[in-house]
Amino acid sequence: MEQRLKQLDYDVVVVGGGSAGVAAAISAANNGSRTLLIEAGPLIGGEMLSGLPIDGCLSTRGEWVVGGVAREIFKECDRLGGYVGHFYDWRTIWVVSVDPEIMKLAVVNVVRRAGVDMLLYTFAEEVVVQDGSVKGVIVLNKNQRTLITAKVFIDCSGDGDLAQRAGAPFESGGGNGEFQPVSLVFRMSGVDFGRLMTFVGENPENVAVAENPYYADISREEQVRRLVEQGYPKVFFVANGPLIKQAIADGDLHATALIGIGPVSMKRREVYCNTTRIADVDATRTDQLTKALPDLMDQVWSCAGFLSRRVPGFEDAHFSGIAPRIGIRETRRIMGDYVLTAEDVLEARKRDDGVAKGAHHIDVHGSGTKQLRQPIKDGGSYDIPYGSLIPRNLTNVLLAGRCFSATREAHGSARVMGTCMAMGQAVGTAAAMVSKSNHMDVRQVPVEALRSRLKAQGAVIDGTH
Template identity: 30%
Template sequence: MRNKGWMRWAVSGGLLVVLVVAFIFIKKIYPYPTTVAKMDVHPYEAPDLEEQYDVIVVGGEPEGVAAAVSAAKNGSKTLLIEHRDGLGGLFTYGALNFLDVSYDKNQKWANQGVFLEWFKLTGSRIGFDLEDAETAFMQLVQNEENLTLSLNTKMNNVVKDGNALTGIVLTDESGEQHTISAKRFIDATQDADLATAADAPFFKGGADIGLEDRKMAVTLMMHFSNVDWDKVQKAAKDGVFGGGEVTSNVAWGFSDLHYDYKPVNPQTRLRGLNVVRQDDGSIYINALQVFGINGLNESDKQKAIQIAKEETKHILAYLQKEFPGFEKAEIESFPPELYVRETRHVKTEYQLPMTDIWENKDHWDSIGFGAYPVDVQATSPGDYGYVISKPEQYAIPFRSLIPLKVDNLLIASKAAGYSSIAAGSARVVPTGMTLGEAAGAASAISIKNETTFREMSENKELIKKLQDTLKEQGANLYAFDIKFPYEGEWFYENTKPLINYGLVVGGYTNEFPVNKPISEVSFSNLLTNGINRMMPDQASQYKMQEMKKLIDEGKDVLTGQQAAQMLLVLNGVSVSEEEAWNTAIEKGYIDGTLQQRIKPDSELKGSEGYYLAGHMLKQLKNKAEAGTSNFLYQLLLCF
């Protein structure tokens, strides 16, 4: 075998863990029936729209279907509008048909309720048939007599009374414009289109960690016919392209394709394959990544589709030659839409931080669980992404659905109130459908009790009513208390900002190298990356380049004296190496806790380096915030 270098070994090792986790998931899923339930739907007919509804849901994504169904179940006259000609959004138009599922602490489905109802209708398969998926969404909608569906309907504008959203302006299938009012609204669009139109505050990409221009890879699913599934199964067992796992209709793995396939367009890359076999024998593959695409720019997205279509032809030719089972394969079709992983994040009453996920945290106003790994996708051909942690289970609070500054509106999508890092776990569709179901039920409860969502979020009696309603609908919801890695450890509190800003990575095992020596380079990276992410506007004030000049690239360890000098230089303080330790203590850079643990000549372990870096970054963050507050105060004095 050709030597592909250490990076291949590292990435393949990480992917092996992914395969093992996925294999466990699938083995747990298959106790459910694998035959599609009988579905009874009638042809869609454009409705006669009324002027007033109780609840309007914008977006026929899976989350929107769950929201509308839940609102209608609870007695609200509900309107679901969708700009496409069918339901399912990312699943059916983006052809993303391999489910990201997870389990709670009891090894039961983390997300149940409407999601599980839909899942069973499609045959209880982790890789589902697209036609079955769309039919199942339609059946769920048509089963609710309080629910009106309007397809091919475009939202043009919103109507507000102060901060309260009171109506939307839309164009229906016939081209007629309507202004329709409602008591409550739910935004289930991929990009928070309704919230944005209503002037709810949001941030893009990784702006909350100083990475606003971060663009995760987008994907166009590949659809091939004439693939010999028996040969694919044998190839997986024989170790072709690193091998993989195969069931009756899904296959995943083949991680050597990361390296063995050389893209024609350098803006693309092929990952290992996630393959789903459809009922007609054709297959969809999630593997082709396109980089540098702005998911909010329509011309950018169309460009990505064209790039991916061309690259798909080259990929097919390669697979025909190198992958058993693909010899006679042909391109069957191209999906009309991309899989875009990240665009907007709406600012809400509670912005779920990464530490909540790390700590397996419960909330008193929990409306559902997340448990999927925190998966940060690649942003360039040389970046393979990473997993920050694998939570056991965490709660999503109702407050994370309530946007700031806009009343009568809830967010039920991947754009809900998560930090950009926490969204790496919470953005998956099963979790989103849990949010949608909660948003629908909450809308009905708030209407019946004549209270706003914000008021409701402070009312323990109404939150309990919401939780009881969700349980009655089959949701998985209960109080819990789960231990987490490094809980109670002396260094953990100072490590929390490093976790929240994505500066440390625990992977699937939730382990930091706390007992291994930390190098000067690693310590320097924690500080510089921390400053750039936590206080990007003030980053130029600090002597990061001067600090890096102190680094001895040949050293794998960091002593207390060296760390002290690096902190001083970073803050523009020049002293001799012999004076560094005491000077850093005088300035508060090294606190009493660390003084008891290390000496100037001590070699720092990861725990001590994390503690020291976190302590320094918190000081700098507080200083930056105090400076901003003082500036605003002085500005006010001028008037």
């Protein structure tokens, strides 16, 4: 005899505890809604815990285009001693660097302060839908299966699981079934930063700089000099440079488009390393994602050895950590009331219905050494309209994070963590507005009122290039 389902009820339920989900849950709770954040893993924060820099928070011009909840999390990280800094990489982007171990603490502190309830180790396995309205999700954990009802649901699952199961249309990967590579970030500590950056300055042919036309009036040599002298060990070693090309030819390194290195702790002399990649893994297929892990681990270990043997500054460094999960660049894109386009991104388009901003270049990785990068006009930012966060066919569901509505190229810009947090704040605030009203359709939110509330709570909505 089947046990009767336990039931919980909330105003707003957020599925997925990555950067978008954390921001959405905090925002919904800060705006007065009883909010539950559901996460399948043991920690919240997603890729913010990987060691990667948090891209998309500033434009190429150095203007902050993401504020509000993101800045609150950075402030908490700084209070605990884990905010490394924000700076230009002299390639294409401004980055925000944090200590991922401190970020684990900071994210939980801010979520708790907002009054968000959490369920970790909990998988949303079934969606209850009636006439385009999600009535509840059935979740599974060690307690038992539980039906959770709410007025509004926010899909921050990354893969668009909730919206897809509720009947929203979607696209996956590229037109020929290809997917951007999955990666596993690792860390090295005890790095001699000075020696590393001296090597960069003396061997600029190995380094990616001067790729953004906004700084075209500054010579490549001058950009390398500024990169070396700015005080942070931030560098991209490129695949067509002699260092990596020879290592790949010698079998000393896997085929890769780059080795991205940046600081996570100045005290520990620790950097993240972003280089591993396995393309065309459908990460919604658990068997495929699981199969990728051993090969990614092999790439981590071989790259750590390569750095120690061939890159000055790493002679006495040691392997110090690995991301808590495989990094996924793309799976499903849920089709919404509006589909953000490459032209919206590249032309830095502003909109009256914009509720978040993006500033990362179009960045679509391929197999091996392939990567598409296209900068935004004049180093500016673009607006993400509210309609890109509303899935078609559903009345009380919102989207944030890499499952939002976009073409593949536009998604390649907006999938980064800073932009995901901006989207999360927007939909968390909108969900709270819906939950306090008598109507249930998220499309009835007055966008101008939403924009005003977001601005009042520190989000960046206008006033940027």
